[in-house]
Amino acid sequence: MAPRNKFRDLDDFVPTISDSENEVPDLDDSEDESLQKMVPKASSNNKTKKKLKEATIVDEDVHEDLNPGFKFDLEGSEVTAGFDGWAFDGDKKSDEANRDVDLDGIIRRKGGLIKIAGTENSENEAESQDEQESENEDEDAIEEESVMENQAGDEDEDEDLALDGFGMGASGETKADSEDEENGSGSEESEPESEAHIPEQGSDGEADDSEEAKAEFYAPDEESSEAKKTVHTNFNSLSLSRPVLKGVGALNYVKPSPIQSATIPIALLGKDIIAGAVTGSGKTAAYMIPIIERLLYKPAQVTSTRVIVLTPTRELAIQVSDVGRKLSRFVSNITYGLAVGGLNLRQQEQNLRSRPDVVIATPGRLIDHIRNSASFNVESVEILVIDEADRMLEEGFHDELTEIMSMIPSKRQTLLFSATMNAKINQLISLSLKKPVKIMIDPPKQVASQLTQEFVRIRKREDLKPALLFHLIKKLDDFGQKRIVVFVARKEMAHKLRIILGLLGMKVAELHGSLSQEQRLGAVNGFKTLEVPVLICTDLASRGLDIPKIEFVINFDMPKTYEIYLHRVGRTARAGREGRSITFVGESSQDRNVVKSAIKSAEENNTQNTVVGRMIDWTRVEEINGLISNKEEVIAEILEEEKEEKDILRAEMQVRKGENLLKHKAEISSRPRRTWFQSEAEKKNSKYMQTMSKNKKTINSKKRKRIEATEDRSRSYKKTQKDRSTDQQRTYAKQKAKVDAKKKKNARK
């Protein structure tokens, strides 16, 4: 029989999974549990029901399965959805719905994706891999120099890597320079995809919490220092049950990471926790292990959702569910469910109907399911985890979190995990934590110790960046055996780079918010299997992406803040492995500040030797750029062709949608309308109000009236079923005409 949890004997054991009042059951015979607590009370959650009634009713999302895929508009700034790609394939759409433009096919037709003359480094030609590697090493030796070493006497202005980090004043103040930003990516048309909302650390303008406030809010400091002091050198000493230990062992975890060692015992005690540890330090298992351990003791007969894990992105949710399933693979009766946007709503509904023990959710979709999915409820939730808590509290999830808090029982255990934890007490209060134990591992502003950080100063060669990227990828891994993640600020750039590199013979994948669910899954899975070893992504993918062995992270565009930089480079050098980041540095103060912070942090942590400058053979890069310049026209043609194909696909989709509508009209109109938490306009307003209150600015009456007017407008008119039906028929007719015209045109070609 599996060992019992030693904490059960402790006086201060606070139960969360409802085994508490009774004897500890045997693992394989949990029928002697008290049932009452697990049975949802009929009278509970009146508040929820009231809110349900009051909820705004908007259009039914009856055709979400017919999503025609993403439209890539290089002129616009369309963002369709947050990232949700992960190793999840339980939610496949029909082949018809999956049809997508074959961009690689177009690139190939235009002469790309084959090795083209002039793109190979001379040293690579007709040489064995060994020979090439040794040459690369030689060249690397020339290319790399320590940023920390003063290159006195070297007058070459471009390659002079000075003690202060490219003459950028690294050892000076890291505060934003007062001078104007003169370059950077200001020439781009649209907003960066997701960076803007991540505030600079310490720049939130809120005063630090007073000592008295902290003493009142948090558990005594001794509890957290005691937890950190007691280092568990193996999982056995954490008093976990055998099936859990087997699950941990199957993942090859030998030793608990510091955050796991400190938090697992406290979580097993049922206490609330606020935990922070650097990215890649094993936070997911730090909360999943105690959850699984506690679920072992749940009553067998009653199915109910006992644990909710909230994450900001669908990708992270899917990843957490993956880790949970793996860790509990030797536990027979733990079930998981997902409630995340972007995946098939009806399939999720079906799954949630069985009331899985653990539901991993993004906030909006969770609210949707609580309101609209028959027989799913959260009345028996006993543990709530908020992953990436800092981001959740910062990024406009406030209203959703408040709503969720009002729906789940207040008698629960709450666990907050984050890579950084800047949230102030007044932000945390709404989460109704009970004397949380605060456990912060590692100084927050630090990269993994096995990470080598390289910087390349771009100066006025912004336009050479695509060529430089190609040159670097070839140098780092000409044989496609290593995974390289490239971060860019905008999805348009990710797309364009895919085409440019494709035309130079290099197949790469893109990952950003304008892709459909299937495209994202395809990109991530192809990258995981090394089918496509280079993944170009925006910051949507910079958090939570845990793919084993990413060797290199290239920051094609410098992130806005050092915090985002930490998240990006945290994709490599995970769990004690080695990794390398290469960052292109422009001349803007923003770029300089990130370099300064990296160097300063390395100095403080005595890891100066891990920050190096990379010197570049710019002549070679210029040559590659020449090849790219010759292809401007082809690039434009590819984009045009892609757009046309997308238009056709979309139009065909509309036609099918129209046909379906007509065919299933009666059934569709008989479905109950879904209710939504907030309309888009309400959400925008709410975010605006939050920003205003955060910035402590008062809104003048004019602005307030304008906001109220928008709010009223968004609520005053709701489409009727008839309106919708007329709209759809009109669209159907239009799209059909369009498709016919296109088909005719193509036939003439």
Ligand SMILES: Nc1ncnc2c1ncn2[C@@H]1O[C@H](COP(=O)(O)OP(=O)(O)OP(=O)(O)O)[C@@H](O)[C@H]1O
């Ligand atoms: N005790 C352990 N021993 C070895 N590897 C571990 C251990 N715990 C976790 N890992 C591995 O470390 C990697 C990072 O873990 P995880 O994604 O949970 O980190 P994280 O702190 O949540 O990162 P992020 O903040 O980026 O989400 C994963 O591949 C995970 O399997």
